[in-house]
Amino acid sequence: MSECQVMEVLTAAMKDAMRNRDKVRLGTIRMALSELKRIEVDEKSIDDTRALAALDKMAKQRRDxxxxxxxxxxxxxVDQEKRELAVLHDFLPSQLSAEEISQLVSEAIRESGAESMRDMGKVMGIIKPKVQGRADMNQVSQTVKQLLN
Structure with missing residues (x-):
């Protein structure tokens, strides 16, 4: 079982949180590492893309x-969830702006040849790997709907 860089970064951050006695950060990182290790065991290995997708899912759960x-x-x-969300954001790539999302969606629409809402699945299939962990998929979905209408 190979370790991915995301897990290495999380492990180093966990050690720092222990040294600094930062309970919220430590707990959140341990929770994230636990989930990534579960995925690694279930799927036999984990790469950075899969790890970022899992962290993104955890962030979405916090927002919900x-x-x-x-x-x-x-x-x-609410305060506890916001603190955990802030810790998770430290390990996710920087978030895309609304303009960047709109540009990526426009490119995906051109690439897929989408013409109507029936083609939304094609567009989402192209764009999802490009924005995974870097944008809220609800926001991406709304942008796709706006541009296809």
Whole structure:
């Protein structure tokens, strides 16, 4: 089982968090490493692309939890989820701007020859690997819908 660079970076960050006694950061990194190791065992290996996809999924789960806790008025849990989300963002590639997403979607539409909403799956299939971990897929989906209409 080979280790990917994302796991190496997370392991080094975990050691730093232990030295600095940063409980929130340490807990979040341990949770992320645990998930990546589970994936590695299940799939026999893990590469950086798969690791970033898993971290992106964890970040999305935090964003969803934040909106649910906010609607329930649980500010204590919102704060915890926001701290965890901030830690996860440290290990994800920089996020794309709305302009960059729009440009990538336009290129994917041209590349796929999409003409209507029926072709949305083709466009998403082309764009997803390019933006994985760098953009919220809901935002990408909305941009595709706008440009196909």
């Amino acid at each position: 939890a934040i909106s649910q806790f906010e609607s329930a008025g649980r500010t204590d849990l």
